[in-house]
Amino acid sequence: DGGITQSPKYLFRKEGQNVTLSCEQNLNHDAMYWYRQDPGQGLRLIYYSQIVNDFQKGDIAEGYSVSREKKESFPLTVTSAQKNPTAFYLCASSKGQGGFYGYTFGSGTRLTVV
Amino acid sequence: DQQVKQNSPSLSVQEGRISILNCDYTNSMFDYFLWYKKYPAEGPTFLISISSIKDKNEDGRFTVFLNKSAKHLSLHIVPSQPGDSAVYFCAARGLYGGSQGNLIFGKGTKLSVKP
Numbered sequence: 144d145g146g147i148t149q150s151p152k153y154l155f156r157k158e159g160q161n162v163t164l165s166c167e168q169n170l171n172h173d174a175m176y177w178y179r180q181d182p183g184q185g186l187r188l189i190y191y192s193q194i195v196n197d198f199q200k201g202d203i204a205e206g207y208s209v210s211r212e213k214k215e216s217f218p219l220t221v222t223s224a225q226k227n228p229t230a231f232y233l234c235a236s237s238k239g240q241g242g243f244y245g246y247t248f249g250s251g252t253r254l255t256v257v
Numbered sequence: 258d259q260q261v262k263q264n265s266p267s268l269s270v271q272e273g274r275i276s277i278l279n280c281d282y283t284n285s286m287f288d289y290f291l292w293y294k295k296y297p298a299e300g301p302t303f304l305i306s307i308s309s310i311k312d313k314n315e316d317g318r319f320t321v322f323l324n325k326s327a328k329h330l331s332l333h334i335v336p337s338q339p340g341d342s343a344v345y346f347c348a349a350r351g352l353y354g355g356s357q358g359n360l361i362f363g364k365g366t367k368l369s370v371k372p
Contacts, residue, residue, distance in 0.1 A: 149300075176359070183364060185346065186346065188359060233300050235300075243306050244303065245303045
């Protein structure tokens with residue numbers, strides 16, 4: 144079955160540490176995205192990539208970094224520069240720019256700073 | 258400035274009745290509008306979409322209506338079932354500028370369907 148896999152499901156980070164969230168898809172989708180969800184805030188775009196070896200900042204990219212070395216993979220690193228990293232992180236992918244059929248989302252990673 | 262707005266954070270409906278979820282947008286430069294359903298601790302799942310050149314799209318119990326002059330869309334669920342209880346997100350795809358090609362999401366409406 145094709146899908147998008149995020150790991151781990153839960154992640155705990157000490158203050159000052161960098162952590163990397165994994166996102167893998169086997170849907171042969173061109174575009175991949177990272178969103179952050181906070182209570183009452185909806186989904187906010189962190190980074191997106193329309194093609195391998197290229198990515199663009201979204202609305203809240205500060206304190207985050209990404210890479211897109213393979214079509215299937217789009218890992219997100221939450222750096223120590225991110226002041227409020229505790230949130231639910233969602234990865235998504237789309238064929239083209241996801242018009243009529245939108246994006247396919249992973250099941251999310253909940254990151255907690257301890 | 259929020260471009261996609263869901264002004265009702267929550268909605269409670271009796272099982273079997275109609276659920277109507279509303280969404281307003283401020284930018285005319287969207288070409289698709291979508292609805293997603295999300296359960297706690299899971300990713301959103303695509304529900305239904307509509308092109309900006311249409312005014313209605315129907316899929317089973319779900320119908321989306323688009324009123325371009327009012328910059329308003331709504332999702333109707335008939336009949337509502339307890340399994341429909343979830344958070345519903347409205348999204349729009351931008352045509353131009355920094356949002357070109359990306360989905361912009363509202364803050365969501367939590368629907369509770371009571372047996």
